[in-house]
Amino acid sequence: MLVEEAVNRIKAAGRGTGQDWGVDRAIDFLNTAIQQISSLLAANRYPPIVKTIQLADGDSLPSNYLFSCGNYPIRITDGEVDFLDDELTEIRFRYFAAPDKVVKTADSMPFSNDAINEVVVKGAILLALNENGKQIAQDSQLVAALQQAVTMGLAGVQTAPTEK
């Protein structure tokens, strides 16, 4: 999915309520939603957003660092790494990375899985409408359900369909 499509959908959602956001504004909403969804994916330990680097004593953490996969013998102070084990010169370090921000409409959405991109767009629309004080209680329930469906599906957990 391209950012352009996502932006158009955000703008379309506003039109029904008489709102019109600029492209930059829509991309801002999109980026906030991407951050929210990445935190959700990281909390569910979603392997596709894991990155591996070689870390040396005194290195700075990568800017997209969220948290590490398991424990490593390091101490993090102000974004910098101290090795606690002097015998190590380098550590193969795995961490959950936040995806890059989207900048322009020609960019691709950060996730290769379009189901996740859908949730991002829904989340961005919600943020946009919330900005203007619209009634979003039902929508937010919908997004919460979508997020849950995505994370459950990713984690390989079977959920029984709830009856209404």
Added chain:
Amino acid sequence: MSIAATKIVRHIRLQIDDFDEVKVSDYQILIFLNRALAAISTAVAARGLDFLTASQTYSGSSASTGANLPDDFQTLKEVTDGSTGYTLTPTYITKTPAAYEYKVMGEKIYCGAASYTLFYQKFIGPIDSLLTDSVAVPGYCLGLIVQTTVALMQGTTPDVVVQLINNIINTDFPGMTYDKQRGRVIENAG
């Protein structure tokens, strides 16, 4: 007769459902694996099982100076005379051993014989690298090592871990061992 560390790690990751390496790091597994090996060494040595038995030959009397014990020394099984093969006798810690006697003090063995062989239960591990090292134990120990490591990683209390190790030894390990006193294979006392 050894199990590659990579194989052990694979089994551990299967057990904890983490082939993606998102829950625990290799470093964590290394630490807990070494702790598990230490616990297993102690338990197996206490049972007197054969595969931990090792020997080291010393030449020259060490009655007053003492000779260093092997690095992987855990418990002593027997000391024999180098020329006759007779079993030597442990002596008082305060005495300088005579030609037929020995004592162990600190990290040294003191023995009056001209040459002698130390039989001991060795300590398994620790290993330094999960990629290149291997653990010098028979293949049937794999389940024991994996289960013990996972139990330690999950914060199982020490007494439960000891119980677990003993249970697995009872079920997984071949029941026969070579008995030095009798000079033949006997059933493990358990």
